[in-house]
Amino acid sequence: MSHLEPEAKIFACSQSVYLAEKIAEKYGIPLGKVTMSKYSDGEFQPSYEESIRGLRVFIVCSTFPNADNLMELLLMIDAAKRASARHITAVIPYFGWARQDRKDKPRVPIGAKLTAKLLESAGATRIMTMDLHADQIQGFFEKPVDHLFASTIFLPYVKSLGLDNLTIASPDMGGSKRAYAYSKFLESDVVICYKQRKIANIIDTMELIGEVKGRNVILVDDMIDTGGTLAKAADLMIEKGALSVRAICTHAILSGDAYEKIEKSQLSELIVTDSIPLKKESNKIRVLSCAPLFAEVMHMVHHNNSISGKFIM
Secondary structure, eight states, X not given: OOTTSOSEEEEEOGGGHHHHHHHHHHHTSOBOOEEXXXXXXXXXXXXXXXXXXXXXXXXXXXXXXXXXXXXXXXXHHHHHHHTTOSEXXXXXXXXXXXXXXXXXXXXXXXXHHHHHHHHHHHTOSEEEEESOSSGGGGGGXXXXXXXXXXXXXXXXXXXXXXXXXXXXXXXXXXXXXXXXHHHHHHTOEEEEEEEEEEETTEEEEEEEESOOXXXXXXXXXXXXXXXXXXXXXXXXXXXXXXXXXXXEEEEEOOOTTHHHHHHHSSOSEEEEESSSOOSSOOTTEEEEOOHHHHHHHHHHHHTTOOOGGGOOO
């Protein structure tokens, strides 16, 4: 291998090129070339257009629906393995299917475990992801997992706002650990929303545990899907006397009429990363890029350096 060749190569699945280009730029190498052949029935086949023999390969792909994203990642991992790549790291900013991390009722799959096994069977030697829906998903893998936290991106921004009387809030009981971690770093109060659902994505009732009167509230969560929970939580907190309500959500799924709910809600700002591309623009949504974080950690991993310095909390 010529000393002029890059020490590692970065490639991207079709729907994640927008992010992979920024990661490659921050890393300091060009994005690798991949072509995608498509058949008339919808089947597709990726092909690396440059040698990867003996190299470390990073494949950037958020596995948000539809399932083509996951299938494309699996095919690219398999192709890299068969092209004699030495190391194959699946860089998955948003790890889809992560909400299926356990059997919450009889006769349902554990989709996150299945996805982990598929990635390993395809040939991934390392996984890099950010803000998993459930931390224990790391244990579904037998390969090393670098689980990054978007707090590294969000906390400096929150501090730059200079908000007085700051309170961190969790939109549900499951996110209380994350809320307490943010509050500890920011030395703020914490409140929790208690919600009950009759069916998925539809909230039946919501109650607030804690005091928000006269406070500037920031809701923290790992993802925003339909937007119903955050919109309802923001409206409830304004009713309870909060001065302002913002929300931090790592993964902007924003399905259905989520954009309309956000626009009509009492949220003054929704802060997200670009792990998933926005479907449309909104004056209430601010996007902070996760590309610098991934580029730095990828560089550290390639040179076998510790990445613990990249974890604020």
